[in-house]
Amino acid sequence: MGHAALSISSTGAAEEAQQNLLPLKSSSSSSEIFPAKSETEQQRDVDMQWRARFSFAFGVAATIVACIALAFAFFSHRYGNQTIPSFDSDSDSVVGRWGFARPLKSLNKPAVILISTDGFRYGYHWKVPLPNINRLRFNGTEAVPGMIPVYPSLTFPNHYSIATGLYPAWHGIISNVFTDPTSEEKFHPGIIDQKWWLGEPIWESVVRNGLIAATFFWPGSDVSKGLWNCSLPYCRHYNQSVPFEDRVDTVLAYFDLPEEQRPSLITLYFEEPDHTGHQVGADDPHISEAITRIDQMVGRLIDGLDAKNVFDDVSIILLSDHGMVGTCDKKIIYLEDFEPWISIPRDWADELSPVLGLRPPSDVDVKEVYQNITEALNSGKVANSEFLQVYLKEDLPARLHYSKSERIQPIIGMVAEGYKVEMKRSSAKECGGAHGYDNEFLSMHPIFIAHGPQFGSGRQIPSFTNIEVYNLIASILNIEGAANNGTFSLANTALLPSR
Ligand SMILES: [Zn+2]
Numbered sequence: 001m002g003h004a005a006l007s008i009s010s011t012g013a014a015e016e017a018q019q020n021l022l023p024l025k026s027s028s029s030s031s032e033i034f035p036a037k038s039e040t041e042q043q044r045d046v047d048m049q050w051r052a053r054f055s056f057a058f059g060v061a062a063t064i065v066a067c068i069a070l071a072f073a074f075f076s077h078r079y080g081n082q083t084i085p086s087f088d089s090d091s092d093s094v095v096g097r098w099g100f101a102r103p104l105k106s107l108n109k110p111a112v113i114l115i116s117t118d119g120f121r122y123g124y125h126w127k128v129p130l131p132n133i134n135r136l137r138f139n140g141t142e143a144v145p146g147m148i149p150v151y152p153s154l155t156f157p158n159h160y161s162i163a164t165g166l167y168p169a170w171h172g173i174i175s176n177v178f179t180d181p182t183s184e185e186k187f188h189p190g191i192i193d194q195k196w197w198l199g200e201p202i203w204e205s206v207v208r209n210g211l212i213a214a215t216f217f218w219p220g221s222d223v224s225k226g227l228w229n230c231s232l233p234y235c236r237h238y239n240q241s242v243p244f245e246d247r248v249d250t251v252l253a254y255f256d257l258p259e260e261q262r263p264s265l266i267t268l269y270f271e272e273p274d275h276t277g278h279q280v281g282a283d284d285p286h287i288s289e290a291i292t293r294i295d296q297m298v299g300r301l302i303d304g305l306d307a308k309n310v311f312d313d314v315s316i317i318l319l320s321d322h323g324m325v326g327t328c329d330k331k332i333i334y335l336e337d338f339e340p341w342i343s344i345p346r347d348w349a350d351e352l353s354p355v356l357g358l359r360p361p362s363d364v365d366v367k368e369v370y371q372n373i374t375e376a377l378n379s380g381k382v383a384n385s386e387f388l389q390v391y392l393k394e395d396l397p398a399r400l401h402y403s404k405s406e407r408i409q410p411i412i413g414m415v416a417e418g419y420k421v422e423m424k425r426s427s428a429k430e431c432g433g434a435h436g437y438d439n440e441f442l443s444m445h446p447i448f449i450a451h452g453p454q455f456g457s458g459r460q461i462p463s464f465t466n467i468e469v470y471n472l473i474a475s476i477l478n479i480e481g482a483a484n485n486g487t488f489s490l491a492n493t494a495l496l497p498s499r
Helices: 002-028 037-084 091-098 132-136 156-162 202-210 244-256 274-280 285-307 366-378 466-477 489-494
Strands: 109-119 141-144 213-216 265-270 314-319 326-328 332-334 347-353 354-356 386-392 411-415 420-422 432-434 448-451 459-462
Touching: 109 156, 109 285, 109 466, 132 285, 132 314, 132 448, 156 202, 156 466, 202 213, 202 285, 202 466, 213 244, 244 265, 244 285, 265 285, 274 285, 274 432, 285 314, 347 411, 366 386, 366 411, 411 420, 448 466, 459 489, 466 489
Parallel strands: 109 265, 109 314, 141 459, 213 265, 332 420
Antiparallel strands: 141 448, 314 448, 326 432, 347 354, 354 411, 386 411
16 A cells, blocks of 8 residues: 555656646747747746756656665565465465475485473573574574464473374363362373373374384373383483483484484473573573573584584474463462452362362352352452453363363463462462463463474574474374374475475
């Protein structure tokens, strides 16, 4: 609209200048017929000629400026679209800008290293120089602004969504800690009994397709399922005391194996910067130290792959499960404030914060509990009540995909960014960091960076939900994946076509 309007007005100016010019030529050419003009008249004619020349020059200049503006608008529109292409952009425009996938040089088949650096919020990479992560960013493909976690933006639901392409209601790990309402057993992160872990994780898919997978930690990777049996040398049971350097070196050693023993998929997991983020929040100098350490590990990996002459052939997907936000300044909702309307015992709260997941005993009417909580929140007598939104789970926004599982508690409370729910007032340490909030919050978005033969260099793609990563990996490895909640939009957009 802007350049169309500019075009019309500038054309009008040129026409106006020409119309001003024509009568002057006419009067000039007919000057011999008419009587000689007075000095004043001659001066007026000269003035008019200058005015006409000025108008003409102005008209020409305006036309040139309009043409330049149109050309600029056209090219900026064109390249603007190509810098961040939409998922429905056709493959021709992607090819035109980003070229084709590079053929493998050293390896005979594709290899993917999937790295999770826990709690690496999108934007941390601007805090301090991160030369190694930036090497992947600038020569690879990055999601801007970050990747979208699934709800709740917690560690176990998200890692397992990345691994399976399923929302938590489908893969069963609906939170880090929860109770199965049928068996009344409790799930916690140390449980590797396969009955909890639904769906087919990518390492199982790789093995089902006749390839080798290796995991150096990933939530769910030490669960035996189908053809996947977590055993050495391709899988280790989780032990957070294993130094990061040992994890990287083990991954590198796989590339020294004979080809028939070399994994096609390797997962690698680091607990940082999540661990530091919980202690100090997202905006503390200690976060810079934690992400610098991760950058050093990425550098160790790149250098090792370089030394083995396989760096250009390996697809490195560096991502995280969720972001982090500071919790401070008395941003707390206390359940003890609800007591005039309803008393909520601690054991009703399967989860407390940032997801309030309430499962009252079977002899208590859930809807009555919900109504009493709503009355309390609307009373104006509960501190910070406007920052807690409580739902019957079937009424949660559909975009959260968080209702179709018995494991999800019947009453869910969502708290505002940076707020917490606690049972009662206490002297407990208040400030720190948290995640688990609405996955729409930018603070909950983690990084997604992909580098390898099929990824464009220096390319940015729009944010996508992490359930798309499963099909992306399956596409790189050219294997048949299991049914999942994802699409092929990420794979179709991010992966360059073969020649
Ligand atoms: Zn996490």
